[in-house]
Amino acid sequence: MVSGSAPRSSVLGFYLHVPFCVQRCHYCSFNTAPLEAGQMDPYLRALHGELDVLGGLSWAGDVTIATVFLGGGTPSLLEPEALAAILDDLRARWRLADGAEVTVECNPESVTRERLARYRAAGVTRVSLGVQALDDTVLKTLGRRHDARGARAAFDAAREAGYDDVSVDVMYGLPGLAVDAWVSDVERVLAWDPDHVSAYALTLDGGSPWGAGGVENLPAEDDVVAQYWALTRAAAARGFEHYEISNYARPGHRARHNLGYWRAGEYLAAGPGACGFVGDVRYGNIKPLTRWRAAVDAGTLPVETSERLTPRQRLAERLILGLRTSDGVPAAWLAERTASEPALARRIDEWERAGHLVADGARVRLMESGFILSDALFVDLL
Amino acid sequence: MSLARNRNFSIVAHIDHGKSTLADRLLALTGTMDAKKAVDQVLDSMDLERERGITIKAHTVRLLYRAKDGHEYTLNLIDTPGHVDFSYEVSRALAACEGAVLIVDAAQGIEAQTLANFYLASDAGLTIIPVINKIDLPAADVDGTREQIHDTLDLDGTEALAISAKHGTGVPEVLEAIVARIPPPSGDADAPLKALVFDSFYDSYQGVVIYVRLKDGHVRPGTKILLMSNGRTYDVAQVGVFSPDMRPVAELSAGQVGYITAAIKRVADAKVGDTITEAARPTAEPFPGYRDAKPMVFAGLYPIEDTDYEALRDALEKLRLNDPAFSYEPETSLALGYGFRCGFLGMLHMEIVQERLEREFNLSLIVTAPSVQYRVLTTAGEVLDIDNPSRLPTPDRIEQMEEPYVHSSVYVPTEFMTAIYKLAQEKRGEHKSLEYIGKRVHIRFDFPLSEIVVDFYDKLKSISKGYASFDYDFADFRASELVKLDILLNGDPVDALSTIVHRDKAYERGKALVEKLRGVIPRQLYEVAIQAAIGSRVIARETVKAMGKNVTAKCYGGDITRKRKLLEKQKEGKKRMKQVGRVEVPQEAFLTVLKT
Ligand SMILES: Nc1nc2c(ncn2[C@@H]2O[C@H](COP(=O)(O)OP(=O)(O)O)[C@@H](O)[C@H]2O)c(=O)[nH]1
Numbered sequence A: 001m002v003s004g005s006a007p008r009s010s011v012l013g014f015y016l017h018v019p020f021c022v023q024r025c026h027y028c029s030f031n032t033a034p035l036e037a038g039q040m041d042p043y044l045r046a047l048h049g050e051l052d053v054l055g056g057l058s059w060a061g062d063v064t065i066a067t068v069f070l071g072g073g074t075p076s077l078l079e080p081e082a083l084a085a086i087l088d089d090l091r092a093r094w095r096l097a098d099g100a101e102v103t104v105e106c107n108p109e110s111v112t113r114e115r116l117a118r119y120r121a122a123g124v125t126r127v128s129l130g131v132q133a134l135d136d137t138v139l140k141t142l143g144r145r146h147d148a149r150g151a152r153a154a155f156d157a158a159r160e161a162g163y164d165d166v167s168v169d170v171m172y173g174l175p176g177l178a179v180d181a182w183v184s185d186v187e188r189v190l191a192w193d194p195d196h197v198s199a200y201a202l203t204l205d206g207g208s209p210w211g212a213g214g215v216e217n218l219p220a221e222d223d224v225v226a227q228y229w230a231l232t233r234a235a236a237a238r239g240f241e242h243y244e245i246s247n248y249a250r251p252g253h254r255a256r257h258n259l260g261y262w263r264a265g266e267y268l269a270a271g272p273g274a275c276g277f278v279g280d281v282r283y284g285n286i287k288p289l290t291r292w293r294a295a296v297d298a299g300t301l302p303v304e305t306s307e308r309l310t311p312r313q314r315l316a317e318r319l320i321l322g323l324r325t326s327d328g329v330p331a332a333w334l335a336e337r338t339a340s341e342p343a344l345a346r347r348i349d350e351w352e353r354a355g356h357l358v359a360d361g362a363r364v365r366l367m368e369s370g371f372i373l374s375d376a377l378f379v380d381l382l
Numbered sequence B: 001m002s003l004a005r006n007r008n009f010s011i012v013a014h015i016d017h018g019k020s021t022l023a024d025r026l027l028a029l030t031g032t033m034d035a036k037k038a039v040d041q042v043l044d045s046m047d048l049e050r051e052r053g054i055t056i057k058a059h060t061v062r063l064l065y066r067a068k069d070g071h072e073y074t075l076n077l078i079d080t081p082g083h084v085d086f087s088y089e090v091s092r093a094l095a096a097c098e099g100a101v102l103i104v105d106a107a108q109g110i111e112a113q114t115l116a117n118f119y120l121a122s123d124a125g126l127t128i129i130p131v132i133n134k135i136d137l138p139a140a141d142v143d144g145t146r147e148q149i150h151d152t153l154d155l156d157g158t159e160a161l162a163i164s165a166k167h168g169t170g171v172p173e174v175l176e177a178i179v180a181r182i183p184p185p186s187g188d189a190d191a192p193l194k195a196l197v198f199d200s201f202y203d204s205y206q207g208v209v210i211y212v213r214l215k216d217g218h219v220r221p222g223t224k225i226l227l228m229s230n231g232r233t234y235d236v237a238q239v240g241v242f243s244p245d246m247r248p249v250a251e252l253s254a255g256q257v258g259y260i261t262a263a264i265k266r267v268a269d270a271k272v273g274d275t276i277t278e279a280a281r282p283t284a285e286p287f288p289g290y291r292d293a294k295p296m297v298f299a300g301l302y303p304i305e306d307t308d309y310e311a312l313r314d315a316l317e318k319l320r321l322n323d324p325a326f327s328y329e330p331e332t333s334l335a336l337g338y339g340f341r342c343g344f345l346g347m348l349h350m351e352i353v354q355e356r357l358e359r360e361f362n363l364s365l366i367v368t369a370p371s372v373q374y375r376v377l378t379t380a381g382e383v384l385d386i387d388n389p390s391r392l393p394t395p396d397r398i399e400q401m402e403e404p405y406v407h408s409s410v411y412v413p414t415e416f417m418t419a420i421y422k423l424a425q426e427k428r429g430e431h432k433s434l435e436y437i438g439k440r441v442h443i444r445f446d447f448p449l450s451e452i453v454v455d456f457y458d459k460l461k462s463i464s465k466g467y468a469s470f471d472y473d474f475a476d477f478r479a480s481e482l483v484k485l486d487i488l489l490n491g492d493p494v495d496a497l498s499t500i501v502h503r504d505k506a507y508e509r510g511k512a513l514v515e516k517l518r519g520v521i522p523r524q525l526y527e528v529a530i531q532a533a534i535g536s537r538v539i540a541r542e543t544v545k546a547m548g549k550n551v552t553a554k555c556y557g558g559d560i561t562r563k564r565k566l567l568e569k570q571k572e573g574k575k576r577m578k579q580v581g582r583v584e585v586p587q588e589a590f591l592t593v594l595k596t
């Protein structure tokens, strides 16, 4: 299904998945594999093999890659040569746009100024730093391997290496995280003067150690809400735009790759468990490392699941993705969705009346008070 | 054919004492079916029956057994429903037998349903064969159980057979005892046909299949029969026996058990308890005890999706074909839209109908709080039957209200008497009589029906550790101080949540209701005020706070599909919500009213 589906757009994103982690964080349910000796090389060979297969698709020469995102796992476990080889391989097969955004997710403990500088030399333009928290006790509870000082050092290293797009990931709603502790964490992080902040409320996922085994000391819902508002206020005071439910950027520093997701844009994907979207087809790669490798070795696309979106699903996706952003969606899209469902139109009116949603002329968008409730709306919009 | 080699019996027991297991053993032993098939307990054939472990409909199987005396006997096993809602049906099924095997679990001893069934069987004049089952269990106390059988049932404990239905130990002796102890049916094959209808079901090819026990006379294809309760006549198409599938035979005669088909369109035309006779030569007296199964409890059934209304109507029509005890008629609710007011024998019956609608017809339903039928005398002098609280006239138009009462019997070991009296008082019971029977008492109370339909039986069982048995019969309507208790969501009354309650209980119930509702109504965009009110007077209030946060983790690595699937799952859950005004009310909210 994937190979038979040509992209609609000529400008695509590219997601590369690096599955390795030294250890799994307690809240994480993503597709990761422990980094064991001798695993990296076969992985890299297979990744190049996958790029080979993808690059061989008939339309590969017609598209431009505007953003690249190396996510994980822990992409910063890649040696700079290895990362350079991947990007070179990419450029050899696709046209990489001028000024393309190339992001690498980094764990503070695995980066040095030198490593980041060499990443930059290889073509990386943006670093997304997984800080998560600044309280060392909280960090330990999360199963993270760095401490607050290490996080700060990593941030400075990125700056020193010359990056003017550094994003910091933080989490709230964490066990043992009091509202005032969070407020001071936020102030400290913002004082570093990052270009971009992603802040996620902890969600307990079945696949994560916490989701499976449970966790104590979670803050009350009201406290989590208070933490959300503390961040939105502090970020606004520092001139950040709250441009997506969980993302804040200084003007001109929005994450372009992620914006692609939220605009229901297309993207290619490589690596175990990586997800792509081409034409009307959303697909996901085989997750287990060895099976993924075997599929690539056999010269096939290592796709495990794929789904061709119906026009109705496409519309729903565009709505629920677009409404995640402060740009919202064209009012006409929403009108199309509610046309057949008067009850839904009435519910959307309620969101407006409550001040969570605004329709200003041609576009409809969620307010900050709506962001934090947004799943309730998205469920209806499906 | 000589009746001397016929035995009609049933097996009765407290739930889980081994009725189905023993029945399967008997079937296997008599070669009625091969042992492998017997693994699936055949008698409980409805999925629902197997899951709940309750027999809902009577079933019948004919076993051919060569006894030690060298003769072959025809044994008709008539299985009976296992719940008070169906005690009338049980009594009719037992009336078709001469004997009953009464199972007692050797580890549990006699329990409430053992007793209740024992009384039904002995009232029907049956010969009772006590059987102590599960003797293979380490906790089995065979001697103690024998003593109990003697002390509580006044049967000869030494005559009880000790068996393991599971392993087959002692089961051949059960067959021998059935032959030796249960008398053969008596009846006059030359007298006019007289057959008792003890069950029936609808078959789309043959019409209604009637289970009959012939007392006198005989019936064969072509006989013109008369149903005595309604005077209808039919030509018999087929007669047969169950072995265990339906097998046509040339004739059924006095003493035999089998089935009749006669192109009857509706189960309601051949009701349990009715007497079938020959149109040309009717019997002088029908079987006593026939009564029209009357619904006692009423509730509204509404599709969650308005578009399912037609499907619900068709499904109700189909169910009704098979279940004359159940009634329905269209009604509308301001809160819920178009639906049906349905009548049931009791709560179990209601749950069964609801489950069948959801399972067999794939419908999502809201069931409103059950109500009994009240009688209202208006100031204008009319008499109204009200089975839907929202139809109750305003207080200024009501001269007097009456509610249905039942006569009831409770059998319980003396040690639980105090607790039973306390429960009866809570439930507005009026004590009528008390009688000691050995270590037990038989207490008669009159209760308002509304007090016992919902959870009385469960409460009774729990306070008596399962030993109390309970039975009731409609008595009459009695004047009562009743009020309508309304539930308001954000100030708007929700008709489907209204109930009629006794004035003395209104406050307590209103408070309990709003508390429970607060627990089941999810947080919404706005704060939701839940109020209980009598007329314009609010007697209790709770609020559901506005939703604080409803957002989940990021889309890791562009995995939009996963995110969408998660939302889709939530949406599935939301399908069980009904939009009532501005408030989304989950199905459980309506159940809450039922269970509070
Ligand atoms: N150990 C033991 N278990 C039994 C025996 N007879 C029945 N059971 C078990 O008791 C449970 C209830 O039996 P069932 O026949 O369904 O009881 P019913 O509710 O009276 O029909 C089942 O798990 C049976 O396997 C027996 O003789 N010995």
Ligand SMILES: [Mg+2]
Binding pocket: B019, B020, B021, B044, B053, B054, B055
């Ligand atoms: Mg059973």
